Amino acid sequence: MMADVFRYIAAVVMLAGASFALIAAIGVLRLPDLYTRLHAASKAGVVGAGLILLAVALVSFDGPVILRAVLGILFLLLSTPVSAHLLARAALRAGEEPDKRTVVDELD
Secondary structure, X not given: OHHHHHHHHHHHHHHHHHHHHHHHHXXXXXXXXXXXXXXXXXXXXXXXXXXXXXXXXXXXXXXXXXXXXXXXXXXXXXXXHHHHHHHHHHHHHOOOOOOOOOOOOOOO
């Protein structure tokens, strides 16, 4: 009985994670420049992947699998913002200009 409840909750969480991942993919395709694409990929992508890992943890009643899912979520939360910042900084130093529609450029 309780396993069925966890399966339904995991299904809802999995759909939410897939929706966030879809939004991230659309953002990467549709946004105008590298910096806004990085923003979409790093924010919505990590939420989507984290929710999918959370759904895996909810469905699995195996301790090591739950531990790996939680560690995966923590790794994503810690590494994705750092890597996005480093990629944006490297692109800026390489001369990649923001889109003309960018209103605020605090690095000028």
